[in-house]
Amino acid sequence: MSGAGGTSKGAAAALMAPALLVVAIVFLAPLVRLFAMSFEAKAGPMATYLEVLGDPIYRHVFVNTFVVSATVTVVAIAIAYPTAFALTRIGPAWRTLLFACVLFPLWISVLVRTFSWMLLLERNGPINRALVGSGLIDQPLSLLFNRTGVLIGMVQVLLPYAVLPIYAAVLRIDPALIRASEGLGASRLRTFLSVLLPLSMRGVATAATFVFLLALGFFITPALLGGPASMTLSMLIDSLVNERLDWPLAAAASMVLMVAALIVVGLAGRFVSVRAIAEAHR
Amino acid sequence: MSTVRFEGIARHFGPVRALLPTDLDIPQGEFLTLLGPSGSGKTTLLNICAGYLEPSAGRLIVDGRDVTAAPPRLRNMGMVFQNYALFPHMTVAENVAYGLKVRNVPRAELSRRVDEALRLVRLEGYGGRAIRQLSGGQQQRVALARAMVIEPAILLMDEPLGALDRQLRKEVQLEIRRLHLARPRTSIYVTHDQEEALVMSDRIAVMRGGRIVQIGSGADLYERPVDTFVARFLGESNLIEGRVEAIADGRARLAVPGLSAPIEGRAAAGLAVGAVASALIRPEAIRAAAGGIEAGVIERVYLGEIVALRLRLDGGHEVWSRRFAGEVPAGDRIAIGWDAGAVSILPPAEAV
Numbered sequence: 033m034s035g036a037g038g039t040s041k042g043a044a045a046a047l048m049a050p051a052l053l054v055v056a057i058v059f060l061a062p063l064v065r066l067f068a069m070s071f072e073a074k075a076g077p078m079a080t081y082l083e084v085l086g087d088p089i090y091r092h093v094f095v096n097t098f099v100v101s102a103t104v105t106v107v108a109i110a111i112a113y114p115t116a117f118a119l120t121r122i123g124p125a126w127r128t129l130l131f132a133c134v135l136f137p138l139w140i141s142v143l144v145r146t147f148s149w150m151l152l153l154e155r156n157g158p159i160n161r162a163l164v165g166s167g168l169i170d171q172p173l174s175l176l177f178n179r180t181g182v183l184i185g186m187v188q189v190l191l192p193y194a195v196l197p198i199y200a201a202v203l204r205i206d207p208a209l210i211r212a213s214e215g216l217g218a219s220r221l222r223t224f225l226s227v228l229l230p231l232s233m234r235g236v237a238t239a240a241t242f243v244f245l246l247a248l249g250f251f252i253t254p255a256l257l258g259g260p261a262s263m264t265l266s267m268l269i270d271s272l273v274n275e276r277l278d279w280p281l282a283a284a285a286s287m288v289l290m291v292a293a294l295i296v297v298g299l300a301g302r303f304v305s306v307r308a309i310a311e312a313h314r
Numbered sequence: 315m316s317t318v319r320f321e322g323i324a325r326h327f328g329p330v331r332a333l334l335p336t337d338l339d340i341p342q343g344e345f346l347t348l349l350g351p352s353g354s355g356k357t358t359l360l361n362i363c364a365g366y367l368e369p370s371a372g373r374l375i376v377d378g379r380d381v382t383a384a385p386p387r388l389r390n391m392g393m394v395f396q397n398y399a400l401f402p403h404m405t406v407a408e409n410v411a412y413g414l415k416v417r418n419v420p421r422a423e424l425s426r427r428v429d430e431a432l433r434l435v436r437l438e439g440y441g442g443r444a445i446r447q448l449s450g451g452q453q454q455r456v457a458l459a460r461a462m463v464i465e466p467a468i469l470l471m472d473e474p475l476g477a478l479d480r481q482l483r484k485e486v487q488l489e490i491r492r493l494h495l496a497r498p499r500t501s502i503y504v505t506h507d508q509e510e511a512l513v514m515s516d517r518i519a520v521m522r523g524g525r526i527v528q529i530g531s532g533a534d535l536y537e538r539p540v541d542t543f544v545a546r547f548l549g550e551s552n553l554i555e556g557r558v559e560a561i562a563d564g565r566a567r568l569a570v571p572g573l574s575a576p577i578e579g580r581a582a583a584g585l586a587v588g589a590v591a592s593a594l595i596r597p598e599a600i601r602a603a604a605g606g607i608e609a610g611v612i613e614r615v616y617l618g619e620i621v622a623l624r625l626r627l628d629g630g631h632e633v634w635s636r637r638f639a640g641e642v643p644a645g646d647r648i649a650i651g652w653d654a655g656a657v658s659i660l661p662p663a664e665a666v
Contacts, residue, residue, distance in 0.1 A: 140329070214386040231402070
C-alpha cells in the first residue's frame with residue numbers, strides 16, 4: 033500500500049461507483065437529452081421557452097404551482113411545528129406512538145393515500161356528511177377537484193418531511209438553555225419566543241425547503257384531487273407529453289421547473305446548509 | 315443577599331433515594347460549597363434550591379419565605395451551569411442583558427448594568443462578540459456576569475469549572491473568589507474538586523450517599539474529619555486500621571496489628587472500645603525521628619519544594635510522608651515518628 037489516503041479515496045470511489053453509474057445513466061443522460069430537446073422545436077430554438085413563459089395560460093399554471101407549493105409549505109410547517117415540539121416533550125411511550133402516526137403514512141403509497149382522500153372528500157363523503165349532519169353547514173362543501181382538495185392532500189402527504197427536520201432541530205437545543213432562561217426570570221412564553229423559536233429556525237428553514245421543493249414537482253395528488261382550474265406544472269408537463277405529444281415544449285417546461293427548484297435551493301442555501309438537511313435525516 | 319434554610323428537604327427518583335432528609339442553614343453572604351463524588355446528592359440539592367427539581371419532602375425557606383412551590387423564574391436566583399448554557403444565538407451583551415430585559419429594566423439602566431457586569435468579569439469591550447468566538451474560560455465569565463447582573467438573592471454554581479482545562483480552572487476559580495470577596499453574596503457552589511472547595515468556601519458540606527456527612531470550614535474538615543470518607547476526600551491521608559483499645563477525655567488509643575505501640579490521637583465521635591477504627595496521620599505530620607518506628611523507603615517522589623516518600627513500616631503498613639526537600643534524610647531506612655496532636659482516630663465511613 034502506498035498511502036492510506038490514496039487507498040481510502042480509491043476505496044470510496046469503488047464503493048460509490050454503482051450509485052454514480054446509475055445516476056449517470058438514468059438521470060444525467062436523460063437530463064442532458066431533455067435539455068437539448070427543449071431547443072428542438074420546429075418554430076426555432078427559443079420558441080418553446082417563449083411560449084412557456086409568454087403564454088398567459090402557462091403563466092397561470094406557473095403562478096398556481098407556486099401558490100399551491102407555498103400554501104402547502106406554510107400549512108405543513110404550521111401543523112408540523114407544534115407536533116415536532118410535542119414529540120420532544122412527551123414520554124417515551126407516547127413519543128413512539130406519535131412517531132408511528134407521523135411516519136406511518138410514509139409506508140403507504142401516495143396513490144393509495146390520494147384515492148383515500150378522494151373517498152373522504154367527495155360531495156357525499158364522510159366529511160361532508162358529518163358537517164351537514166352536525167348542522168354546521170347547509171350544503172356540502174366542494175372539497176374535491178379544486179385547490180382545497182389539492183392542498184389537503186398535499187399537506188397530508190408532505191407533513192412527515194416537515195416534522196422530522198423541526199423535531200431534530202428542537203431536540204438539539206440544550207435543555208440547560210431552557211433552565212437558564214427560566215432561572216433568569218423568563219415566563220414559558222418568553223422562553224419559547226426568545227430561546228426555543230430562534231434556535232429551531234434552522235429546522236424550520238430546512239423543513240420549508242424540503243416541503244416546497246417536493247410540492248413544486250408533485251404530480252399524483254394534484255392530478256387526482258385537483259381540477260382543470262388548479263393545474264400545476266407537473267400536470268401541464270404530463271398533458272404536453274401525453275396529449276399534445278409536444279416533447280420540446282414539455283422539455284422546456286421541465287427545464288423551467290428545474291431552474292425554479294435550483295433557485296429555491298440556492299436561496300435556501302443562504303440559510304440552510306446541505307449538511308443540515310443531511311443531519312436532519314439521520 | 316439572603317439566608318437560605320433547607321428543612322428536611324429530600325428527593326427520590328422512583329426507588330432511588332438521591333437525597334435523604336437534609337437540614338441546612340446558610341447565613342447571609344456565605345459562600346457554601348457542596349463537595350462530594352458523583353451521585354452524592356449535591357446537584358440534586360442545588361437543583362431543588364433553584365427550583366428545577368421539586369423535593370419529595372421538606373421545605374425551602376429563603377429570607378423567611380417558603381419558596382418550596384415557587385417556579386424558578388420567581389425565585390430570583392442566579393444559576394451558573396457546568397456547560398455555560400449561554401444562548402448561542404445572542405451576543406455576549408444580549409446574554410448578559412437577558413435577565414434584565416425580562417424584568418423590563420429601562421434601556422439606559424440596562425446598558426449601564428450590562429457594561430458594569432462585563433467590567434466585573436473583565437470582559438469589557440466583548441459585548442458585541444458572538445458566544446462561539448469566546449474561549450471556554452471567557453464563556454464561563456459571561457455566564458457569571460449573566461447570573462450576577464440580575465442581583466440574585468442567591469448565586470448557584472453547578473460545577474462551573476468542570477468543562478475547563480487546568481490552567482483556565484485556576485483562573486476562573488480565582489475570578490469567582492475575587493468577585494465574592496469584593497461583594498459577598500449568598501452562594502452555593504457544587505464541585506467534586508477538593509481544591510476548588512478549599513480555595514473558595516467559607517464553609518464546605520461534604521456529601522455522600524444522599525446526605526451531608528460533615529459541614530464546616532476547610533480547616534475543620536481537614537483537621538477534624540468525622541470519618542475515614544471525609545479524611546480521604548479532603549487532602550492526602552494515611553489511614554491505618556486497628557481496634558480501639560481505650561477512649562478517655564476526647565482521646566483514643568488504637569491497637570494496630572504489627573505495630574508494637576498503640577497509636578494515640580484525637581477521638582472522633584462514634585468510636586466504641588473494641589470496634590474497628592482507623593488512625594489518620596496526614597503525610598506532612600510524618601517526620602524522621604531518632605528512636606522512632608523503623609521504616610524502609612520504597613519510593614521517593616520529587617515534587618519541587620516537597621519530597622514525598624513512600625515508606626513501609628516494619629509492621630507491614632505503608633504510609634506516605636511529605637516533607638520539605640531539605641528535611642528528607644538519605645538512605646533506604648529511616649526511623650519515623652509523628653506528633654500525637656496531629657493524629658485522629660476515626661470510625662469507618664458508613665456503608666452507602
